[in-house]
Amino acid sequence: MGIRSKILLAFILCFGTMVGISLSLLHRSMYESYDEIERNEIAVDVERMVQSIETSTTSLRLKTRDWAAWTEMHNYVLKRDPEWEKENLSLSTLESADLSMGMIFNLNGDLLSTIAPRQIKQELNLPLLLNSPYAAIYKGGTREPQCGLMKTDIGLMLTCWAGIVRSDLSGDIVGTVVLGRILDPIRILKLRRQTGALFEISSTSDMPKNLSKWPGRLSSNSLGTSDFWTIHEPNVVHLFFRLQDILKQDVGLLTLDKRRPVHEQGERLYVQTREQLVWVVVIMTAVLALTLNFLLIDRLRRFAKQLVELAKKSTWNTRIDIKGDDELGLVATNVNKLLALIESQVAGLNALSMTDALTGLANRRAFDIRLAQEYSREQRNGKPLALLVLDVDHFKQYNDHYGHPAGDAVLQALAEILRRSKGRISDLAVRLGGEEFGILLPESDINGAKIVADHIHQLLREANIAHIASPVENRLTVSIGFAIAHDEALEVFVRRADQALYRAKHQGRNCSCNAEEINLVT
DSSP: OOHHHHHHHHHHHHHHHHHHHHHHHHHHHHHHHHHHHHHHHHHHHHHHHHHHHHHHHHHHHHHHHHHHBOHHHHHHHHSOOHHHHHHHSSHHHHHHTTOSEEEEEETTOOEEEEEOOHHHHHHHOHHHHHTSHHHHHHTSOOSSOEEEEEEETTEEEEEEEEEEBOTTOOSOOOEEEEEEEEOOHHHHHHHHHHHTOOOEEESOOOOOSSOEEETTOSOOOSSSOSOEEEEEOSSEEEEEEEEEBTTSOEEEEEEEEEEOHHHHHHHHHHHHHHHHHHHHHHHHHHHHHHHHIIIIIHHHHHHHHHHHHHHHHTOTTOOOOOOOSSHHHHHHHHHHHHHHHHHHHHHHHHHHHHBOTTTOSBOHHHHHHHHHHHHHHHHHHOOOEEEEEEEETTHHHHHHHHOHHHHHHHHHHHHHHHHHHOOSTTOEEEEEETTEEEEEEETOOHHHHHHHHHHHHHHHHHHTOBOTTOSSOSBOOEEEEEEEOOSSOHHHHHHHHHHHHHHHHHTTSSSEEETTSSOOOO
16 A cells, blocks of 8 residues: 555544544534424424413303303302293303303202203213212312313313302302313314414323423423423424323323424434535545645655666666655755765775775776776777786795885885876776786787886886895896787787786796787687
8 A cells, every 4th residue: 555545544534533523523412402492392382282272271261250150140059940041051152152061060069950962961971970070079169260171971171160159259159160161173173273283182191102201391281290292203203291180180192293394404404514524525535635646646756766766777976856845855855965975985985996905006806897898999999909917026035025014115116107107098007916917008009018018117227126135136127018909809818918928027027028029829
């Protein structure tokens, strides 16, 4: 995996983690806020539904107060008057008051009159109702009307009751009036229209399992507690409110299915935010990739390519061409400084590897390389090439007599003479080893070689270096052999020059021998 892929992967992991954490925090914060808004709206809706029924109860309470504080009703209870009953306690009276049922009791709890449509009377089962626990409550009337729910055979009924007194509220209570309104489909439809909520009222108090209780969200009411329950689906909340009768028993349910627009909007916003963040990651990754490619990767590849090429060819004089004032440019600058140092050191090492440490002349390695070059050029161009090889006469005796330090000094002096004897810069003076030396003379014929040899002998005579241990003379002398390259192998050319040196030694030393003037074995 390349550096670009690693950086992009690290970026995606880091930014993806940051986006994931941000989305998680956003989701939790957003849903907490939206849930609170939704709870408040749901509580308002339930409150509105309960209040709509409470409003109907308030209207019924006022009707009950009117009927109970009525002198004619007071007199009727004390002494029944069929004519008054027929005129004032009729079905038309119920209908005009929007009532479903009315009952008049005397002080002893005896039922004096029941006002209800025939169908309701048939289905109401009055005997059962009059002997139910409800009767014990509403037969004992009070001056102020009391209201609540009552469960009957025909469904839930809003019921109010009050003690019967004179219109001026004087005197004692002589009986009880009970008025009721059935919560039938027609009345529920009216309540729906008033509230704008499609709620249902049922006479069962059984609720589904796994509901969430919302305690204390409603104001006090006569229909139940201040609690209600919910169950949530992705787009709908199911609401349940338990209805209680005047005995505080659960007798029914007020239910409502409410859509969750706030939740849906929050979900859409979250999805949009998530998609936008994903696109941000994608775009930023692409921009980062292009930026990395332009500022780093392409330059690193050129950097690496130049280094590979440099190492392959060992061209230490080459410099890395990476521009810029950034870190990579600084690295390139420092690498170039290092290359300059390497070039200098390599040049120094090459010089050392090509130079004889004692005399400062070229060594055998430098001689072999230069000889091969010049010989190849001679073979191509046909220009002459001369080679001189020389040896110090009786150098061992010199060392034995004068000591090795003196011998080294003599070799250094001879090296200086060879430098002086060279006629051109292209000429190469070398120490071949021990007391053996050589001079390579490009573009020199046999006469040029003889002139250089004679010059060496002359300079050596002028130096007059004492060598009393020499059987030749009392001064330092050398023997020289030289040859001109022909159409022959390089080894043959060198061997002919060596054989000429041997011939010079055989002839008594302190002389020169031309390989071209003698018949040498090749």
